[in-house]
Amino acid sequence: MQTLEETPLRLAGVIRESIVDGPGIRMVVFAQGCPHRCKGCHNPETHDPAGGYGSTVGNLLREAKKNPLLKGLTLSGGDPFFQAEGFARLAKAAHEAGYDIITYTGYTFEELLAGFETHEGWEALLRETDILVDGKFVLEERSLSLQFRGSRNQRVIDVPASLEAGKAIEREWEEKYAL
Template identity: 35%
Template sequence: MSTAESIAPGSPVLRVAQVVPRTEAEGPGHRFALWVQGCALRCPGCCNPEMFAFERGTVMSVDDLAARVLSTPGIEGLSILGGEPFSQPSPLADLCERVRAAGLSVMVFSGYTLAELKAQTRPDVERLLATLDLLVDGRFEKDQPETQRRWIGSRNQVMHFLTARYAPEEAQFTAPNTAEVHFVEGKLIINGWPELADRLRP
């Protein structure tokens, strides 16, 4: 991953927790998955508590991330998780605009509801929202595990179809949840279904 020392002054940057270049467990089709670092919501039972602290993770340039996403063969889009993506809306909007311009789809998982995000009336938040095809919103509720809807962590969460690219009646949105195990850059990563991922963690 890039480090702060290798990034040109003035270039937009993101604080990144982890990357899985190719997954089927974080949205439709094969996707590049990016977990951002930092979350103020800190939902009890979150499967990624190591991503709460804002000072952790790796600082990466948006230029480098965009190049990595767009050079990954055979992917349908980019999925962004966390952490909380809307804690870094401006650089994420930069990244997502480039991805969408190249014809890929964008999906974001946020602990904030869509109504809460719109109520902030922040231009950077609205700009990021404008790049999304899919948004999964709402706090993770550990006592309401979702077992029927794919890519959803708890029953209170909602998937918003923000463009016509996908439709809720498509079979892929009602298939069973899955978890994956990856070995990326010397690190074992389990991603996908939160409840199952927790069981598989060493």
């Protein structure tokens, strides 16, 4: 198995401090590559899997540890499930370092569960996610009043509770992840 220093990720970018991608001060890691190509996507430059630049899990974790104010990491994109194995390693290492993990994906929770057998790393990444914001961005459902999501169809899911229940358990941000 590769070390964290050797585990590659293709990135569109990193924001070292954000307060708009989940509660608290967060490091946001934007995955390069997205199969969804949602109309009106906020980050269309992330769609092409050949775009962006290379980095490693170890490099990202080192950067996160430089900031004692970080509450967690937000995995966005693109779609982190497009590179699920590498992002699962990042999420696991970040958890071990005391950070919480929010993952954004165009897949629904149910699609991810159904894909465990056919998509390497999906289960591992989902299990290392605390909160999942799922579903494609739908331009006709866009709302600027939603907290930390772009369209009304997207759900905020408590992943540990959902995996235990075997179905999506939605939560409001304030219930478990308030500042």
